[in-house]
Amino acid sequence: MSGPLLCSYREAARVLGIGRNNTLPELIRRGLLRPVTLLGRSYIPREQLEELARHGEAEPKSSAEREPKRKRRVGGSIADMKL
16 A cells, blocks of 8 residues: 555545444554554554554454453342442
């Protein structure tokens, strides 16, 4: 790919062919893209976009390495709460 070294969020989403309002923030939240700030604005380095396009996301963690999910409490009501 050729072009600028840094892409706005809009440009980054267009280059990857993903949604800017949901998918791009999710990739950032998961650490697959790491924005940089320059003069108060956030950009995604084109190098990261190319890397993600080449290799995709990393293999999911095995179930032993994942954090345990929170268990839901069964039953009960607000009247059962201890004050």
